[in-house]
Amino acid sequence: MNQKKMLAILASPRKNGKVADMLAAAVEQGEKCGYKVSVINVYERQISPCTGCMACRSGKSCPIADDMQEISSLLQESDFTVIATPTYWANIPAPLKLLFDRTAGLMMSENAAGIPHGRMKPTQKFLLLTACSTPFPFNWLCGQSSGCIHAMYEVLHTSGMRMAGKVILAGSKGLQSVPPKTIRKIRRLVK
Numbered sequence: 001m002n003q004k005k006m007l008a009i010l011a012s013p014r015k016n017g018k019v020a021d022m023l024a025a026a027v028e029q030g031e032k033c034g035y036k037v038s039v040i041n042v043y044e045r046q047i048s049p050c051t052g053c054m055a056c057r058s059g060k061s062c063p064i065a066d067d068m069q070e071i072s073s074l075l076q077e078s079d080f081t082v083i084a085t086p087t088y089w090a091n092i093p094a095p096l097k098l099l100f101d102r103t104a105g106l107m108m109s110e111n112a113a114g115i116p117h118g119r120m121k122p123t124q125k126f127l128l129l130t131a132c133s134t135p136f137p138f139n140w141l142c143g144q145s146s147g148c149i150h151a152m153y154e155v156l157h158t159s160g161m162r163m164a165g166k167v168i169l170a171g172s173k174g175l176q177s178v179p180p181k182t183i184r185k186i187r188r189l190v191k
Contacts, residue, residue: 003034003035003036004033004034004035004036004079004080005035005036005037005038005074005077005078005079005080006027006030006035006036006037006038006078006079006080006081006082007037007038007040007074007075007077007078007080007081007082008023008026008027008030008037008038008039008040008081008082008084009039009040009042009081009082009083009084009096009099010023010039010040010041010042010043010084010085011042011043011083011084011085011086011092011093011095011096011099012043012084012085012086012093013043013093014086015041017086017131018131018169018172018175018177018178019084019085019086019129019130019131020084021177021178021183022084022129022131022167022169022178022182022183022186023039023082023084023129025178025183025186025187026082026084026127026129026186026187026189026190027039027082028187029186029187029190030080030082030190033190033191035079035080038074038078040071040074042093042095042096042098042099043095045066045067045071045095046066046067047066047067047068047071047095047098047099047102048064048066048068048098048102049098049101050064050098050101050102050104051064055105056104056105056106057104057105057108057109057110062102062105064102068099068102068103071099072102072103072106075103075106075107076106076120078124079123079124079125080124080125080126080127080164080190081124081125081126081127081156081161082126082127082129082190083096083126083127083128083129083152083156084129084130085129085130085148085152086130086131086132086172087130087131087132087133087134087139087144087145087147087148088148089144089147090142090143090144090146090147090148091147091148091151092148092151092152096152097151100155103155103159106119107119107120107155107158107159107160108158108159116158117160118158118159118160118161119159119160120156120159120160120161121160121161122160122161122162123162124160124161124162125161125162125163125164126156126161126162126163126164127163127164127165127166127167127186127189127190128149128152128153128156128163128165128166128167129166129167129169129186130145130148130149130166130167130168130169131168131169131172132144132145132148132168132169132170132171132172133171133172133173134170134171135170135171135174136170136171137170139168139170139171140168140170145168145170149166149168153166164189164190164191165189167182167185167186167189169182
């Protein structure tokens with residue numbers, strides 16, 4: 001039997017920050033569950049912007065030579081993908097957006113009428129983790145955390161993957177570390 005694979009994506013410039021700690025909890029739990037874990041830090045990878053050439057939509061590979069070929073393979077093979085990101089103005093940081101833009105051909109296809117459909121398998125799951133400096137409930141009421149979660153959810157869900165859950169750490173600026181109850185919730189969602 002093949003070993004299950006987890007792809008853990010860190011989209012924070014702070015390698016030792018709260019978002020990284022949230023991802024570390026998911027990675028640790030993934031290893032306990034028997035996943036072979038690959039960790040990607042988008043801030044340490046060369047990911048060029050999509051040029052809109054549409055080669056990927058016509059069945060060809062992306063002509064841009066950078067780290068996306070490796071990342072795309074890991075994403076395609078992943079049984080469980082975890083994305084951890086800070087909330088930036090009700091959205092995701094630019095390096096993660098670059099990654100998502102470059103996965104269009106991998107994750108989406110379209111029929112003859114131009115109707116898009118996902119290429120990922122419904123057995124592939126994803127977990128979304130974010131931290132927001134705005135305290136609860138304003139992080140949600142003002143659209144900060146919800147905007148970030150929505151941006152990630154739309155890409156992954158539309159591609160055909162299933163959401164395992166989401167964990168939002170509100171008011172992160174005022175915290176010394178990730179609260180134990182947040183770590184426990186992350187661990188419960190990794191199966």
